[in-house]
Amino acid sequence: MAKHHPDYQFLTDYAAGSLSFGQSVCVGTHIEHCAECRQQLERLNGLGAVLMEDLEPTEVSENLLNSVLNSIEKDLSPTPARASKPAAGVPFTLSKLIPDGFDSLNWRRLGKIQTTTLAVGDNDFEVSLVRLPPGEKIGEHGHRGNELTVVLKGAFSDNHGVFRSGDFAYCNGDNQHQPTATEDMECICLTAVDAPVRFTGLRSVLNPFLGIHPA
């Protein structure tokens, strides 16, 4: 059961379809793991339905119904519900991006930490996976933009608490933290960022060289 959730701003933008695709990948992944947020989402979807229902109708040309009926004529078969099972430990939301499991991805090494970028199709947010061995920490850093994180495997802790599988974390310019994987197992996180992080302390010499690569 997830303990850390996206706030209603994220959930509302997501329900409305106004949240960027990269951020939506993170919120969607959390929601898949969180019955509470799913229930909240249904309410927010219901609000969308009322707003759509209350719009003044716009006349639709007669031809449109015919052309819809024609395309139905060509393909009467009802589509089956989503069938394919994702690889072990991979959420449904990421199954197209990680069809053969985490180990099959092309990981880049930064010391003991591994990362890989996921091509979700977003101009602003870089979506990637970060993989920490048990007990490994990411150097203390702040944020130049927004950072959304969802834990996919294992757990990490920082000054905000312990984040376990399914938990959602959000950081922006105001927060500094030093995420550390728990000792019992490796930790894999999904992240979306719209600006590079800013390291503090010794590693700050790296800051001018950090960039992001939305894909």
Added chain:
Amino acid sequence: MEAKDTSTPDWAEHLAAIAFHQDREAFARLFKHYAPKLKSYALSTATSGVSLAQFSDELVQEVMVKVWQRAVQFDSSKAGATTWIFTIARNTRIDLLRRQNRHSNHMDADDVWLEAHDGDPDTEFQQKRTHQVVREAVSQLPVEQSQVIAKVYLEGKSHSEVAEELGLPLGTVKSRVRLAMGKMKVLLEQ
């Protein structure tokens, strides 16, 4: 259009008739009710450099084809008919806009906005009551709140984009949305 009272026809039953009897007349009635709403929804989209007239016809067409094809998947115990159709319209709009911006990679909105599955949905009674409360409250919201809600849901702008457009701090936009959600009783008890 004679039936002004939209609560009279049971659209969930129409969807069942389409799913199990491929009932074209039920589909035509459903189309007459929803297509003009879907078109208005599409026209309210804030876009740059997109011809909205063509975009709105495309959206209506794609959504209504999906409604036919997916009627079998509709489960009235999980969502109301209009909510279900809204989620299809929302996802279709996202995909059409992404295609316009040449983001036609293999990820679709349906991958990221999963349909309601298992979990613990509100009962049908709760759903109907929620809808009624929302419907009554929405018309009584102060303009500054309803404007922000409409920008997020209908124009498709995020909280941050709304804040930027209106020249307001993000916190002000958030609190307007929060107040509106409270009045509409949309937020679950924390």
